[in-house]
Amino acid sequence: MTQPPHSPSPDSLNAEATAALLPWRALADEIAALLRDDSVLVPARIVMPMAGDASLFAMPACDARVAMTKLITLTPANAGTGRASIQGDVVVFDVATGERRLILDGPTITARRTAAVSLLAAQRLAPTRRGPLLVIGAGTQGLAHLQAFVAGLDVTEVFVASRSQASAEALAQAARDLGVPARAVADADSAAAECPLIVTCTPANAVVLRAAPRADAFIAAVGAFTPRMAELDAGLCRDLARTGQVVVDTTDAVHEAGDLIQAGMDVAALPTLADLERGRWRPGPGPVLFKCCGWGGWDLAAARLALRGAPSQSR
Template identity: 35%
Template sequence: MLVLGRSQVESLLSTDALIDALASAMADLSAGRASMPDRVAARVADRDGFLAAMPGFLPSARVLMTKLVSLFPHNDGTPLPTHQALIVVFDPDTGEPAALLDGTAITAARTGAGSALSARLLARPDARVLAVLGTGVQARSHARAICRVRPIRQIRVAGRDPAKAAALAEELSTVLEADVLAVSGYAEALDGADIAAATTHAVEPVIRRPWLTPGVHITSVGFNPAGREIDDATIAGALVCVESRQAVLSPDFGGSNDLLAPIRDGLITAGHVHAELGELVNGSKPGRTAPDQITLYKSVGVAVQDAAAAALVLAAARERSVGEDITLD
C-alpha cells in the first residue's frame, strides 16, 4: 500500500489539472455514473465537531475510496486546521487497500478548485476583483485557485482578526500577480467585487445583499452547525448552484443552513436550487443569463471531488516513484 504525507500530496497535485478533473467528476455525479452515498458522522457535541465518513466510487477515474474527515471549528485560531482528514483508496477490481493519503491537503485543494470551477462556469469573463472572506486554509486555497480561471487583478482580504488578514494579504502578494490588500471588514471587501469567496465559520452572515455589486459571483464553503454565511436576501435573489442537491439539502447531516433555513422559513423552496455543477458542465442547465445577475455556488463538499483529486495524486506519484510502500498483515 502506497502512503503519501501532506507535503507529498501538495507537491503532486496540480491546481489546473484538478479543476478540469472536478468538471468531469461533477458531470459524472449529476449523470448518475458515480456512486456516492450520503455521508455519516459521529458528533462531538461539546466541541461542536464531528468525524464523518465519505465513501465514493468514480468509475471514469477508476477510483474507489473513502475519506475520514474531522471538522472542529474551535481549532480556528490554533495551530491545528479546522478540517483534518485521511483518504484510503481501494483497488476497484479486488477491494484491496491500495493507498493511504493525507486528506487534509486534498480537502483544501479540491474545495478551492471546486469554487474555481464554479467561477469558470458562472463568473463574468472579465471578473477582476476578488473578495476573500476568511483568513484560514480555505482562504489561501480559494485565492490561488480562482486566479487560475479569471483575470484577477485585485484581491481584498477580510477577516475577524485584522492582523491575520494583513498577514494573509502579505503572503498571497508573494505568490500571486494580483494586487493583494487587507481591508477593514466584509462590507469593504465586497464593495465592487466581481467574485466573493466566503470561507468562514460564521454564525452571522458575512455575505449580505446590500454589500453586493450587481453581477457578482459568490462562492460559499463555510460550515457552522449554529450559523450561516449568506443572508436570506442574497439567497432569494441569486441563481443558486450546488455540487449535489441531495447533499446540500440533506436534513440529517451535511446539508447547508444557508439553504435549509430559508426553505424552513418559507422564503424559498427546494426548487430554488437552479443547477448542480455537473449540469452546467454537461450543458443540461444554463448558467449566467445576464451580466448583472448574481450567481451563487453553495458547497458542502462531496466525495467524488476527493476521488478525482486522489486519482491525480496517485497517477503523479506512480509516474515519479514517490511515496512509501507498506504491507498490511
Template identity: 30%
Template sequence: MLVLTSTQVEKLLDLDELIDALAAAMADLSAGRASVPDRIGALVPDHDGVLAAMPGYVPSAQMLMAKIVTLYHRNAGTDLPTHQAVIVACDPETGRPAALLDGTVITAVRTGAASALSARLLARPDAAVLAILGTGVQARSHARAMCRVRPIREIRVAGREPTRAAVLATDLAAELGVAARGAASYAEALDGADIACGTTAEGEPAIQRAWLSPGMHVTSVRAVGREIDDATVADALVCVETRRAALAPFPAGTVDLLEPVRSGLIGEEHLHAELGELVEGTRPGRAADDQITLYKSVGVAAQDAAAAALVLRAAREQGVGTDVPL
C-alpha cells in the same frame, strides 16, 4: 499499501489538472454514473466536533475511496486545522485497499478548486476583483484557485481580525503576483468586487445582499451556521454539487439553503443547477451580466476521489510514497 504524507500530497497535486478533473467528476455525479452516498457523522458534543465518513466511486477517475474527516471548529487559531482527514483508496476492480493518503491537504485544495470550477462556469469572463472573506486555510486555497480561472488583478481580504487579513493579503500578493490588501470589514471587501469567496468559520452572515454588486459570483463553503443571508439566496441563481447533498440533514447538508427552504422563502426548485449539469450543458448558467450567481458547497466525496486519483497517478509516475504491507 502505498502511503503518502501531507507534504508528498501537496507536491503531487496539480491545481490546474484538478479543476479539470473535478469537472468530469461532477458530470459523473449529476448524470448518475458516480456512486456517492450521503455523508454520515458521529458527533462529539463535549468538544464541538464531528467525525464524518465520505465514501465514493467515480468512474471518470477510476477511483474507489473513502475519506474519514474530522471537523473541530475550536482548532481555529491553533496549530491544528479545523478539518483533518485521511483517504483510503481501493482498487475498483478487486476492492483491495491500495493506498492511504493524507486527506487534509486534499480537502483544502479540492474545496477551493471546486469553487474555481463554479467561477469558470458562472462568473463573468472579465471578473477581475476578488473578495476573500476569512483568513484561514480555505481563504488561501480559494485565492490560489480563482486566479487560475479568471483574470484577477486585485484581491481584498477581510476577516474578524484585520491584522490577520493584512498579513494574508501580503502573502497572497507575493505568491500570486496580484495586488492584494486587507479590508476593514466584509462590506468593504465586497464593495465593487466581481467574485466573493466566503470561507468564514463562524459569526453572522459575511455575505449580505446589500453589500453585493450586480453581476457578482459568490461562493460559500462554511460548514456550520449561516454564511449567506436570505436575501442573497433568494435573489441569486443558485448552484450546488447536488441538490440531494445540499438539502440533506446535518452533517451532510447546509443550513444556508435548508433554512430558506424550510421557512418557505424559496422552494427546492430554486436550487437551479448542479455543477455537473452546468459542465454537461443540461442546465443553463448565467443569463445576464448583472445577475448574481451563487455556488453553495457542502463538499462531496466525488471531489476527493478526483483529487486522490491525480495524486496516486503522479505518485506512481514519479516513484513517490512508501509501500507498507497490510
C-alpha cells in the same frame, strides 16, 4: 495452509506531497470529468457528532476503477491552539484488485478539492472572470481559494476581510507573494462593490456579507455546511435568486445549505453543478451565487488525479 502474497504498503503522503499531485487547473478539470462519469457512486456521508461540538466524517465514493474513503475529524475547539481543526486521511483503493494504492493527507484534500470546485464553478458561471477578488475568511479555505482563483482566473487584485486583522494581513501577503496586489479591508460589504469575484469561507457562525453585489458578481459560499450555519444574509440570498441565479454543488444541499434554508428558499428546485456540466441547465444574466456544502465525489476526483500522478504508479 498457503498464505496469499503480502500486498505492498501504499504510499502515505504528507500535506506537501499530496498538494503537489493536485494542481489547481488539473483538479478543476478532473472534477468536471467526474461529473460526466456515469460510473461514479457516492453514498451519503456519515457525520457523527462528538463531544465539544466536534464531528467525525466518513465519506466513501468510487467509480469503475478507483475507490476511496475520506475519514476526518472536525474539532472547532482546536482553533487557536496550534492543532489543526481538520485532521485525517483519504485512503485510495484499486477497484479491480482491492489493493490500497495511496494514503493522502485529508485536510489537504479537503482544502484543495473545495477550492477547485469553486474554481470550476467560477470558470463556468462567473459573468466576469477578470478583476478584483474579495476573500472573506483568512483561514485554510481562504488561502486555498486565493491560490485556486489566482491560478485559474484573471485576478487583478485581492481584498481580504477577516475577524482577525493579523490573519487578513497574512493572507494579503500570501496574495502578494503570488504576484497579485492585495490589502486587508475592514468592511466586506464595501469591498464587495468593487469585486466581481467573491468567496466566503468563514466558520459560518455569523453573517459576513449583507450588501447586494455588483450585477456581474460571482459569489462562492463555502463556509456553511449544516442547516444551522449561515454566512450570507437571508435577504441577500433571496435577492440573488431574483436578480440572477443560485446554483448548488449537489442535491445534498437540500439538507445542508444553511444560508439558503434559512432564507426560505426551495433548495431542491435549484440547479446543481452536474446539471450545468451535463447540459441540463444553462445560466441566464445577472449575478451568480454558488453554494457549496461538500460531497464525497469531490474527494474521489482528487483521489483519481493523485493516483495518476503518484510516483509509485509509474514504476
